[in-house]
Amino acid sequence: MATSTVENYLKHLLLLAEDGEALVPMGALAAALEVVPGTATTMVKALADSGFVQHRPRLGVRLTPEGRRVALNVLRKHRLVETFLVHVLKMDWAKVHDEAEQLEHAISDEVLDRLDALLGHPQTDPHGDPIPSRQGKLHSQVYATLATCTLDRSVRIVRITDQSAEFLRFAEQHGLQPGTAVRVADRNLPAGLLAVQKSGKAPAVSLSLVAAGKILVEPAR
Amino acid sequence: MATSTVENYLKHLLLLAEDGEALVPMGALAAALEVVPGTATTMVKALADSGFVQHRPRLGVRLTPEGRRVALNVLRKHRLVETFLVHVLKMDWAKVHDEAEQLEHAISDEVLDRLDALLGHPQTDPHGDPIPSRQGKLHSQVYATLATCTLDRSVRIVRITDQSAEFLRFAEQHGLQPGTAVRVADRNLPAGLLAVQKSGKAPAVSLSLVAAGKILVEPAR
DNA sequence: TGATTTATTTTGACTAATCAAAATAGCCGC
DNA sequence: GCGGCTATTTTGATTAGTCAAAATAAATCA
Incomplete structure (x- = not known):
């Protein structure tokens, strides 16, 4: 059985290279796991011996199909929980x-x-992140963000990609949650600011471009 | 923070000396945790250094108030889960x-x-084991068992003390679950057997004395 | 091309938890 | 009161995961 440390390495590798193609640099993996690079190297070599990852020394790491399978299962647990x-x-x-x-x-x-059945087989978690299916399919889609979507067009928030408590609380405070319909009323690139209008009367919310880039949207139908 | 190994040692100490008075022999603790005695000794010394237990060398171990507090919290989690x-x-x-x-x-x-609120603050888990309160009170009571209760008197099953899957499945098969009213129709000490009658017509269930001793009962009101 | 910076890997050491096996203490019988 | 049994403790070794710091490789820049 994979220990929870192993599960964490695999999960972060999945999140760092959702496609599964790209080699994840050792430094990026170490940073994600909050360990020193040497630790990640050691661990990755062990994971390679177990067949969970492929290690290209000095280039990076990527999941094997088996590693990906385990990682998707962990991610499914995380998001369903x-x-x-x-x-x-x-x-x-x-x-x-x-x-x-x-x-x-x-x-x-x-x-x-x-748990999945109790919740009615949800497709996404409360932050809008897609929940991998039991069979390991991850319907990930390329979305626009509040920083990139068309001006003055009504869009629906589908996902918040920054999971930090601070950011989530900020988003909640301004009613920027998955499902909410909004409209970017103004975007000031030099200032790095934009104004988001919630449908209706409420005063516009002012956001930095960085923050806006963390909020994925789709055209409201 | 206590690691899960530490939590397990404390939990088992609580279960092996529910009163908190008695010294638990090292061998009993080691057996409960399925480790060799030497391992238990080493660990207990570490637990004593952390203030969770009192170790009387060659005599046994017992929880300190702090250790008991932690152990009760673990037990509460276990039973509510x-x-x-x-x-x-x-x-x-x-x-x-x-x-x-x-x-x-x-x-x-x-x-x-x-979880506690969702479940309506239950007093016992599905096996009838009492759930410690948030404040760390454990309403444990001395019950009779099917092996010791009065013959031919109607009693209600309150608790199954053997948590092994085999025994629980056996109990379930014969409808011997907490809440069920039964009556010991006959007890044959030399043979180590007894006959349990479920209220009504169903044929009597035949049980060994050992098995019967694992089923706690109270007088049916 | 050679020197410098940066990322990665290696090495040596540490902690928590464990086991096997040897040493020891306590008790029990005679 | 001495030998022997049994439970416990000690000792030495192992595994998983980690860090600090030294060594190395690769990339960059002059």
């Missing part, structure tokens, strides 16, 4: 990430399936 | 023990409280 915590236990969506970080390594596949 | 798995996720009551063994170390106190 988050969904459960928000929808059933009514927890603060800014807190559930850290909880799920622990629980993803402790729940069995059977509990996972029952 | 079991209750959740059976009542909400509808899992087989014979399987939930092993699941809870993992989850008890992964859930936060906040999740614990919300």
Whole structure:
């Protein structure tokens, strides 16, 4: 069985190279896991021996099909647990990430399936991140962001890509959550600022371009 | 923070000396944790350094108040998780023990409280084991068993003390679950056998004395 | 091309938890 | 009161995961 450390390495590799093609540089992996680079190197060599990753020395790492399979299962657990915590236990969506970080390594596949059924087989978690299917399909799609979408066109928020509690709380405070329809009323590139109008009367929210880039949207139908 | 190994040592010490008075012999602790005695000795000395237990060399170990506090919290998590798995996720009551063994170390106190509220602050888990209160009170009571209760008197099953999947499945098969009213129709000490009659017509169930001793009962009111 | 910077890997050391096997303490019988 | 049994403790070794710091390779820049 993969230890929870192994699961974490694989999960972060998946998140750092969602396509599965690209080689993840050792430094990026080490940073994501908050370990020193030497530790990541050592661990990656062990993972390669177990057949979970392919290691190209000095170039980077990438998941093998087997590693990807395990990583997708962990990610599925993480996102279903988050969904459960928000929808059933009514927890603060800014807190559930850290909880799920622990629980993803402790729940069995059977509990996972029952949780999935209880929640009605959701497609995305409360932050809008897609939940991998049981078969390991991850319907990831390229979305526009509030920083890139058409001006003055109504769009629907689908996903918040920054999972930090601070950012999530900020987003919640201004009602910028998946499902909400908004419109970018103005974008001032030199100043790095933009104004987001929630449908209706409410005053426009002012956002930095950096923050806006973390909020994915699709055209509102 | 206590590692999950530490939590397990403390939990088992609590279960082996529920009163908190008695010294638990090192061998008993090692057996409960399925480690060799030397390992338990080493670990217990570390636990004593951290203030969780008192170690009387060659005599035994017992929890300090602080150790007991931690142990009760772990036990509360274990039993509430079991209750959740059976009542909400509808899992087989014979399987939930092993699941809870993992989850008890992964859930936060906040999740614990919300789970408790969701379940309506249950007093006992699905096996009838008492759930420690948030304040660390464990309403444990001395019960009779099917092996010791009065003959031909109607009693209600309150608790199954053997958590092994085999025994639980056996109990379930014969409808011997907490809440069920039964009557010991006959007890044959030399043969080590007894006959249990479920209220009504069903044929009597034949049980060994050993098995009967694992089923706690109280007088049916 | 040669020197410098940067990323990665190696080396040596540490911690937590474990086992196997040897040493020891306590008790029990005679 | 001495020998022997049993439970416990010690000792030495192992594994997983980590860090600090030295060594190396690659990339960059002059």
